[in-house]
Amino acid sequence: MGKVIAIANQKGGVGKTTTAINLAASLAVMEKNVLLVDADPQANTTSGLCFDPNAGNGDTLYECLIGTIPIEKTIIQTEIDGLKLIPSHIDLVGAEIELLSVPEREKVMKQNLDSIRQHFDYIFIDCSPSLGLITVNALTAADSVIIPVQCEFFSLEGLGKLLNTIKIVQSRLNTALAIEGFLLTMYDVRLRSHNQIVEEVRHHFQDMVFQTVIQRNVRLSESPSHGKPVILYDAASVGSNNYLNLAREFLKKNKHD
Numbered sequence: 001m002g003k004v005i006a007i008a009n010q011k012g013g014v015g016k017t018t019t020a021i022n023l024a025a026s027l028a029v030m031e032k033n034v035l036l037v038d039a040d041p042q043a044n045t046t047s048g049l050c051f052d053p054n055a056g057n058g059d060t061l062y063e064c065l066i067g068t069i070p071i072e073k074t075i076i077q078t079e080i081d082g083l084k085l086i087p088s089h090i091d092l093v094g095a096e097i098e099l100l101s102v103p104e105r106e107k108v109m110k111q112n113l114d115s116i117r118q119h120f121d122y123i124f125i126d127c128s129p130s131l132g133l134i135t136v137n138a139l140t141a142a143d144s145v146i147i148p149v150q151c152e153f154f155s156l157e158g159l160g161k162l163l164n165t166i167k168i169v170q171s172r173l174n175t176a177l178a179i180e181g182f183l184l185t186m187y188d189v190r191l192r193s194h195n196q197i198v199e200e201v202r203h204h205f206q207d208m209v210f211q212t213v214i215q216r217n218v219r220l221s222e223s224p225s226h227g228k229p230v231i232l233y234d235a236a237s238v239g240s241n242n243y244l245n246l247a248r249e250f251l252k253k254n255k256h257d
Helices: 016-029 044-048 061-065 092-098 105-114 133-141 153-157 159-172 192-208 218-226 238-253
Strands: 003-007 034-039 083-086 122-127 144-150 178-185
Touching: 003 016, 003 133, 016 034, 016 044, 016 083, 016 122, 016 144, 016 178, 016 218, 016 238, 034 044, 034 061, 034 133, 044 218, 061 092, 061 105, 092 133, 105 133, 122 133, 133 159, 144 153, 144 159, 153 159, 153 192, 178 192, 178 238, 218 238
Parallel strands: 003 122, 003 144, 034 083, 034 122, 144 178
Antiparallel strands: none
16 A cells, blocks of 8 residues: 655645656656646646646546546556556646535545556645645545755744644644654755754754755756656756655655665
C-alpha cells in the first residue's frame, strides 16, 4: 500500500512545486514507483513536467474530483520511467464550488487515491497556496505532510495558520495525519538572516526538520522552463544533489519501504 504525502504551505513561492517535482523525480530515479498529483489550479507541476495544462483533453484532477472520469484515466507517464502524473487545469478553481453539495466533500480525493494507491510506493500531492477545500481534501487523503519553509522571516509568520489547519484535519477528518517534516528551502549560506532562520526552525521543531536543506540554485530555478526535473536538466548541479540527498533522507525515515 503506497504512502500518500501532501506538500503544503498556504504561503506562495516557498518551493512547494519545486519540491514536489524534484523529490518525486529523485525517488523515481532510485527505482521507486511514484505518482505526482497536481492539486494546484495554477498547474505549475503539470507544466514543469513538460505537459500543457491548457491542452484541453479533459483528463485532469478536476474531472476526477467532480466524478466525470475515473482516476485511472487521468494518469500520464512522464519522461522518467518510475514517475507518473495526474495533471491539473485552471478549472480546478471551480471544483471547490462544485464539491460543496457533495456528501463528505472533504474525502473525495481520498476515495479516489485509495482506489489506486496499491500501484505506487509513494503518492505526492502538490497543494495550492491556500487552505481551501482542495487543500483540505489533500490533507484528508494524506498519511503525512511535508511543509516547505523558505529561509525568510515572513515565511515563519504563516506557519501557525497552517499548523492550526493540520490540527483541525487531524481532529475531525484524518486522525492518522502526521507531519513528515519541515523542509528549509531557498537557503543562501552567505546570508546571516538565512542562517538565523535555519537555527530558529531547528530549535523550534527539532527532529521534525529535515537535515537536508535546499539551497538557492540557478539550475534548479531554470529547469521548470525546460519542462524537466533538475536531475534531467543538470544532474551535477547543487539543486539536483540537494534533492537526491532529501530523497535518501526521506527513504531512511520510511525505511519499512
